[in-house]
Every structure is written in structure tokens, then in C-alpha cells.
Amino acid sequence: MRRFLSALWAKLSNRPLALCDSGDVDGITSAALFLRKYPNGVVVLAAPSEVNRSWWIKRLSWTFVADLPCPGKVLIRADHHRTNKPCAKVEFYDPEAPCSALMAMKALDLENDPIANSLVKVAIETDTANITSEEAEKLDLAVRFASYPEKIFIVRNLAVNGLQALGNYRIGRLIERGYRAKKLMLEIADKIPIRDIINIYSPIDLGISYRQLTIELQHRGAKMVNILLRLNRRTFRYYCGADKDSPYDCTQVATKLGGGGHKYASGAQYKSPFFNPGKGVEAFVNTLKAYLSVNKLEVLELAKDSVRIITY
Structure with a gap:
């Protein structure tokens, strides 16, 4: 209901509306890039399975969709999944791209924005399972275990502050939680x-x-x-x-x-x-x-x- 009301408010107030993947750094980064381009925009996050089965997601017209299957009525879509069929009026789609955020940066004309480039760099690291930087690891851990409101908080902070948002106290708490879960995961992997x-x-x-x-x-x-x-x-x-x-x-x-x-x-x-x-x-x-x-x-x-x- 929270997401539907956010989308409805965007429509009623004539604001740009984006739909991005809720599950990983690639989707969260794509959402942050959208808000960097459109500070007055509204972001809705969803899982791929929700896009396929949600009646209201399919009924609405979206300004921008990233890292998700195409719901139908889309102006611009950025994606790199082979299994997601293009359908938007304007597609920035490349199945060989390392992440959808890279395509989103191109779609939103942010290629000369240093903050956008730094965000895309960590999205590439996480989406290719080749995390080498501390920033990529921290953002990955924060996103993996965040609730929906926490993910929206991360998106908004990344849009304004880029990777400096990782120094935010609230996001820092999410990172700490992620490290605890990673420790447990490693203990299970050992067995x-x-x-x-x-x-x-x-x-x-x-x-x-x-x-x-x-x-x-x-x-x-x-x-x-x-x-x-x-x-x-x-x-x-x-x-x-x-x-x-x-x-x-x-x-x-x-x-x-x-x-x-x-x-x-x-x-x-x-x-x-x-x-x-x-x-x-x-x-x-x-x-x-x-x-x-x-x-x-x-x-x-x-x-x-x-x-x-x-x-x-």
C-alpha cells in the first residue's frame, strides 16, 4: 500500500515516477541516479516477481524503469538482463553491460557527473560479484538487509551525497547489521x-x-x-x-x-x-x-x- 500511494501521489502531483529493483545495489543505485536527475521525482522499489504479478504496477505509466522486467507503460528503461524483454518507448538495453546502473547513467545523461560515475563503479563491483572496494562492500551489506523505508532512505542519500552517504549514522547502523549477517553466513559456509x-x-x-x-x-x-x-x-x-x-x-x-x-x-x-x-x-x-x-x-x-x- 505504501508503494501504491507513493506512485499515486507522484501521478497526482505530476512528478517523474521511477520503478527500480529493490533487491540489490544495482537497482538501488539506478534509483539514486534517477533522483539525482529528477530531485522532485518519486521512486518505487519492487522485486522482479512483483512486477510480473502486480496489477497496479502494470496499469501505471512510468517515466523510468531500471533493472526490472518491463511492466508495459514505460517511457525510458535501463536494463541488462537477457530474460527481460524490452518494451519501453526508449530502451537503454545491453545484455553485455556489467550492470543496469551503467545503462541508467547513460539514459539519464549523467555520464559527466562524478557522483554518478562513483555510484556506477560500486554497482559494477557488486553486480559482477567482484567486490574490491570498501565502499562497494559497505553499500552491498547495507542494502541486503534493509527494510523498504531503509532502502528509500539509502536511495535519497546516495542521490544527494553519493558514496559519502555511507558515513551517515543511520546507514552506518545498517552496514554493521550487514557485517553481523556476513559473519553468520561465513560460519554456515564453513559447514x-x-x-x-x-x-x-x-x-x-x-x-x-x-x-x-x-x-x-x-x-x-x-x-x-x-x-x-x-x-x-x-x-x-x-x-x-x-x-x-x-x-x-x-x-x-x-x-x-x-x-x-x-x-x-x-x-x-x-x-x-x-x-x-x-x-x-x-x-x-x-x-x-x-x-x-x-x-x-x-x-x-x-x-x-x-x-x-x-x-x-
Whole structure:
């Protein structure tokens, strides 16, 4: 309701309206670039799955959309996902671009803006899973665990102050929270045996970034990491990461589960049948079996203090 009212207010007050991905630094940076270009604009953040199923997102006309599937009525869109089909009047779309924020900077004519360039630099680091700067790590940790109002706060501060916003006390608290979650993620990663393909099921949310866990396991030697997180009784979230030197294609699994993304990083969110929540895990297992051409699949089930192996 908060997002719908923000969008409605933008329409009633004739303000530029943007829709950007809520899930990562790339989407948050794209949103900040929009507000840098249009300080009186209004930003709405959403996940790709929400764009596909939300009636009001599809009904509204958007000034700018970035890092998301095209909802339909869009003036300008900036994106780099192969699975997101162009539909805007003006497309800044390049599937070879390292991040959507780079395309957003071009779309918004901010290429000569030093603050915009510094923001895009960290977006490239985070979206290519090659974080080398302290600024990129801090912003990534702040965004991963932020609530919706906290993400909007980050967007607005980045738009005005660029990376100096990381020195803001409130954002600093978010970064500290992110470091605590990263510590827990590393402890869990230590319990997971490294193999070429690692399949994981987490029946409860352990308070970590599961995308961060896929990246960590890849850094330790895994060629493909598939993680299924149960969000509630019926809703499941799939994360996939694949090494760029491997033959694996995450989109081949994610699209079968209703999602999308990149060859080496994709995801999906889906629901199991109302009266049979166990079908959510079954869909994950069967999709992987079909993709990997195997009859049996080994899945590691995560708990906070242990990992157990289940063969399907």
C-alpha cells in the first residue's frame, strides 16, 4: 500500500515516477541516479516477481524503469538482463553491460557527473560479484538487509551525497547489521562441503544473504550453487550462481521456476499449491534433475548449527 500511494501521489502531483529493483545495489543505485536527475521525482522499489504479478504496477505509466522486467507503460528503461524483454518507448538495453546502473547513467545523461560515475563503479563491483572496494562492500551489506523505508532512505542519500552517504549514522547502523549477517553466513559456509555442484534447501530463513552464500561457495570452488529458501508455508525463493568458466546456465533453471536473470546469476520466487506446500521443494528438485540430467539429486538441508544431506 505504501508503494501504491507513493506512485499515486507522484501521478497526482505530476512528478517523474521511477520503478527500480529493490533487491540489490544495482537497482538501488539506478534509483539514486534517477533522483539525482529528477530531485522532485518519486521512486518505487519492487522485486522482479512483483512486477510480473502486480496489477497496479502494470496499469501505471512510468517515466523510468531500471533493472526490472518491463511492466508495459514505460517511457525510458535501463536494463541488462537477457530474460527481460524490452518494451519501453526508449530502451537503454545491453545484455553485455556489467550492470543496469551503467545503462541508467547513460539514459539519464549523467555520464559527466562524478557522483554518478562513483555510484556506477560500486554497482559494477557488486553486480559482477567482484567486490574490491570498501565502499562497494559497505553499500552491498547495507542494502541486503534493509527494510523498504531503509532502502528509500539509502536511495535519497546516495542521490544527494553519493558514496559519502555511507558515513551517515543511520546507514552506518545498517552496514554493521550487514557485517553481523556476513559473519553468520561465513560460519554456515564453513559447514558445507565444496563440490562442483552444490544444492541447498533452507526450510527457514537463517537471517543471512543467500545470494552472498552462493558467491562465497563459488569463491571456494563450486561451479554451480542452487539454493532454495522457504519464505513461508507456500512461498519459495530460488537463488542460483554459476562460475563464468563453467558450462552451467542459471537461467535454464530460474525460468522454469518462473524467474530469470543472467546466465551466471539468476533467481525466482514461486508458490506451491495451496493444499500441498511440499510441492515447492519438489519443483526445485525436479527442475534441477531435468536440467542436470540426473535421476538422483543430493541436497544439503541447512539449519543454523548443522547441515544434513538428503537424497531425492
